[in-house]
Amino acid sequence: MLDALTLDQMRTFVTIAESGSFRAGAARLSRVQSAVSHAIANLETELGVALFDRSGHRPALTPEGQALLANARDILLRVDAMRARARGLGEGIELELSLIVDTLFPIETVGSALNEMRTIYPNVSIRLAVSPLGGPLDGLVERRFTLGIMVGEDFRDPAIARQALSTVQIVAVVAAHHPLGLSADDGALENAELADYLQIVQSDPSQRTAGRDFGVLSPQTCRVSSQDTKYAMIRAGLGWGRLPLWQVQRDLEEGRLVRMPTTALGRNSQVGAECYLTHRIDEPLGPAARVFGEALARLSAAPGSR
Structure with a gap:
């Protein structure tokens, strides 16, 4: 015994x-x-x-x-x-920190902030999901996650508190070998001309955009379920689409992708979108969530983080 x-x-x-x-x-x-x-x-x-x-x-x-x-x-x-x-x-420390992040937000910044949180609270488990469009808001409203990172102004709810973090740049790109890429120096295209080409579009896992499209200019679309798939299809030359600059910066610098030859999607085919750290107002944040939020705000505001 x-x-x-x-x-x-x-x-x-x-x-x-x-x-x-x-x-x-x-x-x-x-x-x-x-x-x-x-x-x-x-x-x-x-x-x-x-x-x-x-x-x-x-x-x-x-x-x-x-x-x-x-x-x-x-x-x-x-x-x-x-x-x-x-x-x-x-002491009221969470057993788990659950977080849902918009696909447009640089996930490496999230990882750095989580790493800082873990140095202080090493016993707090982490549950992390990445979702586009209305997914992060649904995750908070349905109480499946404690924290969310949302991008843009299209998804708001009075029950959700928001804290501005930084601006992410969204750029319309196309493969250099695509017809649009090959004609990038021929002058800006009008919306009607873009309709001749396939646009790669991110699908929304939520029902919040039912009947609505964001930034869709072409009647010819290829709808995909993940941003990584969208990125791969654009690089393959299937069509054009909008992606965060942090994801395509190297491709632009090395010539695999080019900016779309149009002014209909922002100056230089680029627009900024505000990023927010969000949570339910009726659920106060625990110590680990607060430490993570402080680290994320600091890292997001640091030079070069965008």
């Missing part, structure tokens, strides 16, 4: 193994050496194996002791994590 095993015995075992001797282990534990030796003897009795070879000048781990040391460390690590989580619960 192993029921008599105690955490104190296992902590003593690990401390002695790491210290190299019973005397050094006792000093680290602030105990007399005899008490430490007695604890290890009781542990060996409970386990039915010798953990240390005491025949030499210093005790050495037996093969059995070496094998069981990893188990003891694992148990103590889990117990310490449990204690930390319990302290967090007592």
